[in-house]
Amino acid sequence: MIYQIDDIIRDVRIAIDQNASSASLISEGDSDTLTLDEIIKSKVADSVKKVEMDAPTHLLDSGLNLGKDGVHWAENCSGWIILPEDFMRLLVFRMSDWTRSVYKPIGADDESYALQSSPYNGIRGNPQKPVCAIVLRAEGLVVEFYSCLSKEATIDQAVYLSVPKIENGGIHICEKCYSSIVYHIASLTEQSLGNVDAAKVFLNLSSSLLL
Numbered sequence: 001m002i003y004q005i006d007d008i009i010r011d012v013r014i015a016i017d018q019n020a021s022s023a024s025l026i027s028e029g030d031s032d033t034l035t036l037d038e039i040i041k042s043k044v045a046d047s048v049k050k051v052e053m054d055a056p057t058h059l060l061d062s063g064l065n066l067g068k069d070g071v072h073w074a075e076n077c078s079g080w081i082i083l084p085e086d087f088m089r090l091l092v093f094r095m096s097d098w099t100r101s102v103y104k105p106i107g108a109d110d111e112s113y114a115l116q117s118s119p120y121n122g123i124r125g126n127p128q129k130p131v132c133a134i135v136l137r138a139e140g141l142v143v144e145f146y147s148c149l150s151k152e153a154t155i156d157q158a159v160y161l162s163v164p165k166i167e168n169g170g171i172h173i174c175e176k177c178y179s180s181i182v183y184h185i186a187s188l189t190e191q192s193l194g195n196v197d198a199a200k201v202f203l204n205l206s207s208s209l210l211l
Contacts, residue, residue, distance in 0.1 A: 001061070002170040003178065008185070009040045015186045015202070039192050040185060044171060047184040048164040051177050053089055055210050057103055059176040063091045066143075066158035076119060078147040081155075082139055086162040090134060090143060094157040097149045098127045101157060105132040105143065116146045180209040 013036070052060065066081060073079045094101040106113055113133055118124045125131030125146030133144045143158075164171055173181060187202035 001173060001175045003173050004170045005041055005044060005166060006169070008044055008171075008182070009037050011182045012040045012185045012189065015182055016190065016198070036189075040189050041166075043185045043188040043192075045164050045166060047181050047188060048171060048173055048177075049088065051181045051184050051206065051210070052161055052164070052174055054207075055174070055177050055180070057091065059174060059210065060091060060161065061174040063159040063161050066155070066160055068155045068158070071155065073151045074144075076121075076124070076147055077149065077151055077153070078116070078124070078145060079151075080137070080142045080144040081158070083134075083141045083143055083160070084162075087141060087160055088163045089161040090132065091159040091161060092157050093132045093143060093145065093159075094155075095127075095130070095145060095148050095153045096156045097153045098130045098156070100128070100130065102130050102132040102145075105134045107133065108135045116144070121147075177210075180206045183209070 066084070070081055071079050072081070090102075090105050092101050092103055093105070110133070112131070113135075116124045116131060116133065127147075127149055131146045133146075135142060135144060161174075162172075164173070183202045183206035187199045187206060190196075190202060191199040
């Protein structure tokens with residue numbers, strides 16, 4: 001869902017009890033108000049990214065499709081796909097001959113990543129217990145998948161969240177994450193203003209909503 005930045009600023013101001021409820025606060029010449037709005041706006045994209053990276057899958061929206069082309073096959077019927085430049089988080093990945101989907105990919109620093117090079121199906125990922133890894137290759141950031149029964153398999157599902165960015169005065173936010181994001185922005189704003197204790201309170205409130 002697209003949320004307007006002005007509405008986000010209003011909600012953050014309400015959260016920190018500095019909403020523009022009087023003429024003095026919303027007066028055009030009030031430099032303090034304008035500065036606070038700028039601080040809040042500067043925290044929006046970072047807070048959206050942080051919260052949506054940490055949020056459990058059931059709080060996220062449907063995301064964008066990676067597409068069903070561009071599979072590069074490797075040994076043992078494993079393969080990889082180059083991720084788009086705006087990639088932030090993999091939501092679901094499934095090949096056509098898998099019995100289940102992958103929702104939580106591993107990384108190159110994960111202990112189980114080295115096992116994916118094993119020639120044995122029972123050790124590396126397989127159609128019954130597939131594994132995906134987000135890693136950096138010479139071609140760029142990719143998702144590697146382990147593994148399929150044959151190279152005739154195709155992508156059944158491949159959905160991701162993109163890096164949040166402000167466009168035309170708005171930003172896409174997963175609807176169920178919105179309240180958590182407002183509190184996270186409030187936390188970063190209070191931190192910028194030197195209010196450490198208030199920042200901690202808002203951060204805890206933000207985290208408590210990601211359940």
